[in-house]
Amino acid sequence: MSAPATKAPVLVANEVSMVFGGLTALSNVSLQLGEGQILGLIGPNGAGKTTFFNCLTGLYTPTTGSVQLRGRVLPHDPASVTVAGVARTFQNIRLFPSMTSLENVLVGRHARMSQGPLASLFHGPAYRRGEADARTRALELLEFVGLAKVHDELARNLPYGDQRRLEIARALATDPSVLLLDEPTAGMNPQETEATRQLIFAIRETGVAVVVIEHDTKFIFSLCDHVSVLVQGQLLVEGAPEVVRDDPRVIEAYLGKPPDEVEAEVRQYTEEAGPDTQVKDTGGNQ
Amino acid sequence: MNIPPGWSWLGQFLLYVAAGLLVIWLLVTGYRALARFLGGRPGLVRPLAIAGGVLAVVGALLPWVTFPLNDGPYPDLATLQFFDAPFAVTGFRLFTLITGVAAIALSFVPRIPVRRVLRALGLGLAGVALVNTIFPLIDGGGFGAITAADGAFAFGGIVTLVASLVLFFVSKAGDLEPLPRWNTKVPRLVAYAALLVSFLVLLFAVARLLNSGSDSGGGSTTYSGPIFLSLLVFFAGLFGALHAIGFAGWLSAVSDDHKLFSVLVLLLAALALPFTEAGTDYWMTIAANIGVYAATAIGLNIVVGLAGLLDLGYVAFLGIGAFVAANLSGAAAAEFHIHLPFVVAALVSATVAGVFGAIVGSPTLRVRGDYLAIVTLAFGEIFKKAAQNNIGGLTGGANAIPGVPPISWFGASFDESFTIGGVQLPSGVLYYVLIIVLVSVVMLVFANLKNSRIGRAWIAIREDEDAARAMGIKTGQAKILAFLIGATLAGLAGSVFAHKTSTVAYDSFQFPESVTLLAAVILGGMGTIPGAVIGASLLLILPEKLRDFSDYRLLLFGLALVLIMRFRPQGIVPDRHRRAELAGEAEGGVPIEELNVPDSPQGATR
Numbered sequence: 001m002s003a004p005a006t007k008a009p010v011l012v013a014n015e016v017s018m019v020f021g022g023l024t025a026l027s028n029v030s031l032q033l034g035e036g037q038i039l040g041l042i043g044p045n046g047a048g049k050t051t052f053f054n055c056l057t058g059l060y061t062p063t064t065g066s067v068q069l070r071g072r073v074l075p076h077d078p079a080s081v082t083v084a085g086v087a088r089t090f091q092n093i094r095l096f097p098s099m100t101s102l103e104n105v106l107v108g109r110h111a112r113m114s115q116g117p118l119a120s121l122f123h124g125p126a127y128r129r130g131e132a133d134a135r136t137r138a139l140e141l142l143e144f145v146g147l148a149k150v151h152d153e154l155a156r157n158l159p160y161g162d163q164r165r166l167e168i169a170r171a172l173a174t175d176p177s178v179l180l181l182d183e184p185t186a187g188m189n190p191q192e193t194e195a196t197r198q199l200i201f202a203i204r205e206t207g208v209a210v211v212v213i214e215h216d217t218k219f220i221f222s223l224c225d226h227v228s229v230l231v232q233g234q235l236l237v238e239g240a241p242e243v244v245r246d247d248p249r250v251i252e253a254y255l256g257k258p259p260d261e262v263e264a265e266v267r268q269y270t271e272e273a274g275p276d277t278q279v280k281d282t283g284g285n286q
Numbered sequence: 287m288n289i290p291p292g293w294s295w296l297g298q299f300l301l302y303v304a305a306g307l308l309v310i311w312l313l314v315t316g317y318r319a320l321a322r323f324l325g326g327r328p329g330l331v332r333p334l335a336i337a338g339g340v341l342a343v344v345g346a347l348l349p350w351v352t353f354p355l356n357d358g359p360y361p362d363l364a365t366l367q368f369f370d371a372p373f374a375v376t377g378f379r380l381f382t383l384i385t386g387v388a389a390i391a392l393s394f395v396p397r398i399p400v401r402r403v404l405r406a407l408g409l410g411l412a413g414v415a416l417v418n419t420i421f422p423l424i425d426g427g428g429f430g431a432i433t434a435a436d437g438a439f440a441f442g443g444i445v446t447l448v449a450s451l452v453l454f455f456v457s458k459a460g461d462l463e464p465l466p467r468w469n470t471k472v473p474r475l476v477a478y479a480a481l482l483v484s485f486l487v488l489l490f491a492v493a494r495l496l497n498s499g500s501d502s503g504g505g506s507t508t509y510s511g512p513i514f515l516s517l518l519v520f521f522a523g524l525f526g527a528l529h530a531i532g533f534a535g536w537l538s539a540v541s542d543d544h545k546l547f548s549v550l551v552l553l554l555a556a557l558a559l560p561f562t563e564a565g566t567d568y569w570m571t572i573a574a575n576i577g578v579y580a581a582t583a584i585g586l587n588i589v590v591g592l593a594g595l596l597d598l599g600y601v602a603f604l605g606i607g608a609f610v611a612a613n614l615s616g617a618a619a620a621e622f623h624i625h626l627p628f629v630v631a632a633l634v635s636a637t638v639a640g641v642f643g644a645i646v647g648s649p650t651l652r653v654r655g656d657y658l659a660i661v662t663l664a665f666g667e668i669f670k671k672a673a674q675n676n677i678g679g680l681t682g683g684a685n686a687i688p689g690v691p692p693i694s695w696f697g698a699s700f701d702e703s704f705t706i707g708g709v710q711l712p713s714g715v716l717y718y719v720l721i722i723v724l725v726s727v728v729m730l731v732f733a734n735l736k737n738s739r740i741g742r743a744w745i746a747i748r749e750d751e752d753a754a755r756a757m758g759i760k761t762g763q764a765k766i767l768a769f770l771i772g773a774t775l776a777g778l779a780g781s782v783f784a785h786k787t788s789t790v791a792y793d794s795f796q797f798p799e800s801v802t803l804l805a806a807v808i809l810g811g812m813g814t815i816p817g818a819v820i821g822a823s824l825l826l827i828l829p830e831k832l833r834d835f836s837d838y839r840l841l842l843f844g845l846a847l848v849l850i851m852r853f854r855p856q857g858i859v860p861d862r863h864r865r866a867e868l869a870g871e872a873e874g875g876v877p878i879e880e881l882n883v884p885d886s887p888q889g890a891t892r
């Protein structure tokens with residue numbers, strides 16, 4: 001469960017700051033995400049977590065600082081960032097509501113398909129092959145997140161948990177090297193939360209590094225290799241989950257509970273989840 | 287009280303408004319109370335159906351108008367006394383009779399959704415009754431015309447209106463049945479036969495509808511308005527009944543399964559129109575105009591329906607295409623005295639319009655929503671002013687560019703009539719065929735693009751632009767492409783328009799035309815092909831048939847739009863997706879908006 005800190009980082013944020021008018025939402029936040037790592041980002045409401053994601057993905061242009069993916073500086077344009085290999089989900093689900101699940105995922109394939117306007121107009125053999133491949137891949141992804149059955153349903157008609165998972169499938173369709181998940185289990189029941197945890201482990205297995213924002217600390221501590229705590233736009237503590245969990249500053253600023261109580265909760269949670277979890281956990285170091 | 291004389295109109299106006307509101311309130315309350323009363327009494331279905339049917343039959347046999355109106359006697363012997371002189375039930379009275387008999391008969395047929403069927407027939411009958419009471423009321427002047435005057439009585443319309451209400455209220459007695467689903471796995475031959483017959487029936491229905499109330503040349507006559515409208519609403523009621531028993535749904539599923547065959551048959555049916563009773567010079571010209579508008583509306587549908595970019599100046603691209611074609615086709619008044627073959631001129635027109643589309647599109651990338659609409663509106667005005675002032679001598683200004691020669695291929699001039707196998711075809715039939723080809727090409731472009739990587743990107747932008755960008759879509763490029771392709775299609779249509787009308791004038795391309803195009807897209811159904819065609823057809827045929835109402839044309843358009851938006855926001859032929867979005871057909875599941883955790887940063891980027 002320890003962080004493979006020695007591995008070359010995939011995603012590096014250097015001293016990212018974001019100022020909105022007079023409000024400093026982020027100040028000099030740095031972060032390193034290793035290959036195959038699951039990194040948790042926690043912090044109280046308004047700490048700047050979503051703002052940080054927006055800076056990473058080019059939706060916002062950071063006031064200072066830069067983001068690098070495998071050593072190359074990312075542009076401040078969401079489409080280019082996605083093409084470069086960083087995909088995300090949104091805290092408030094932002095699917096394409098009147099498209100089907102399959103079409104949502106197909107939109108995710110957009111950047112990995114090459115058909116231009118003329119090919120789209122004439123539907124030649126090469127076009128049809130590309131379209132069929134995209135369809136196959138999209139169906140695989142829906143299968144992967146457990147939504148194969150509802151591939152023909154409109155996104156707006158899916159139950160809440162399915163919508164969150166569909167957003168993950170759509171993000172995965174862009175073939176990312178880094179996946180940013182903004183509160184992927186918000187509003188889910190314990191079963192769905194556990195399924196999502198397993199899904200994130202499975203995503204890591206496919207070689208994608210993951211950053212997860214979540215308020216559910218039990219979830220974060222039982223999932224991540226590395227946890228960063230953001231408070232009022234500043235990186236307060238970072239390190240292995242055990243270290244962060246026991247840090248008195250974190251407990252004071254964020255958890256507001258004595259450490260042993262938190263530990264008990266985490267232990268209970270991982271036991272409930274069953275032996276399967278343990279296997280997946282150690283698998284993370286491969 | 288001492289009201290200054292200038293203000294008395296205000297008092298009157300307020301009085302009318304108050305009276306109107308009172309009537310509406312009474313109607314709504316009465317409707318609700320009646321619906322509640324009937325709700326728990328499914329046993330009333332048959333008695334009500336029979337009562338409504340009998341009333342309709344009586345209505346059909348009663349006189350409808352007390353005296354010959356100013357423009358001559360009302361059609362279909364409506365002015366006759368009950369059982370007077372040569373007894374014939376025709377036209378709207380026949381529709382009323384058929385509906386009445388059908389209602390009685392259907393209430394005894396087991397295993398059909400009686401409530402649904404009668405609701406459709408009832409609404410159709412209400413339309414028939416309203417058209418044929420309102421028209422004499424206005425044209426003949428006053429209630430005397432439709433009730434009793436000078437010892438004559440004529441309650442046919444009112445009795446029929448009551449009959450239609452009774453039939454409609456059958457649907458409130460108990461729960462509405464679910465739409466029956468027929469088995470769509472039928473042998474190929476059965477499917478082909480069904481499609482063939484249906485399209486043939488459609489062809490003849492359309493021809494009949496177009497020619498209803500016309501003189502021998504197809505032109506409109508005094509009463510062609512009400513005659514046409516009566517037939518239209520009667521057909522609508524019949525179609526509603528076919529939908530209610532599940533036939534329409536079945537047919538559309540079957541035609542989806544045999545797409546190629548359906549498209550071919552539909553194309554053949556369209557090409558067969560000149561051979562029917564609607565094959566007159568008059569209707570060929572109107573059909574050609576409809577085709578031009580439909581093709582343009584489909585192009586606009588890419589911009590508005592797919593990419594979600596509201597364009598209020600779109601008709602300018604039709605104009606650019608038309609002026610370019612006029613200048614390149616050897617019109618004497620044109621700036622250039624070159625005469626390119628039609629195909630070349632059409633391609634150049636389309637290209638030029640497309641380039642303008644891209645140019646107009648690019649500055650609009652920075653604005654969204656309402657602002658975009660304003661920018662496109664301004665562009666439309668710039669085009670109009672430029673054309674009005676004969677910029678560069680290219681548009682002829684107020685003199686227009688007259689004398690654009692007709693297209694001529696292999697020595698056949700497109701505006702002449704000719705004979706095939708002994709059948710004399712109307713002049714303009716070649717243009718009709720050309721425009722059918724044009725519309726087919728435009729439809730193909732639309733359909734192929736819609737189901738492609740590009741089309742999905744457009745729809746994604748329409749649904750959520752930020753999310754689309756997060757999927758790697760270069761939204762700027764995609765939007766310009768939408769403008770470019772839409773404008774290209776409009777330019778292509780414009781080149782045909784120039785030859786067909788032979789005079790290209792700036793005033794054919796003004797704001798009301800843009801609005802008409804937009805109305806065609808919205809009325810027919812956003813993002814669908816048949817929608818744009820049906821919308822364009824309605825918007826061009828209705829004014830032809832309703833010459834009497836030409837002063838109220840825009841008012842009626844507006845009313846129709848409001849009604850459609852209220853009762854069928856998804857348009858006449860809805861897109862599968864839009865249908866779910868706008869009609870609230872979603873079963874189970876919660877709309878995404880309601881689930882959103884409020885989150886300021888995303889909203890703040892807008």
Ligand SMILES: Nc1ncnc2c1ncn2[C@@H]1O[C@H](COP(=O)(O)OP(=O)(O)OP(=O)(O)O)[C@@H](O)[C@H]1O
Pocket residue numbers: 020023025043044045046047048049050051052091886887888890891
């Ligand atoms: N576009 C913006 N303009 C102005 N202020 C903004 C903008 N985006 C974010 N903020 C502010 O930045 C601060 C951080 O917000 P952010 O949404 O990043 O917090 P968060 O950690 O994601 O909170 P939560 O846990 O509630 O999602 C908040 O005070 C917010 O109001």
Ligand SMILES: [Mg+2]
Pocket residue numbers: 049050051091
């Ligand atoms: Mg947030």
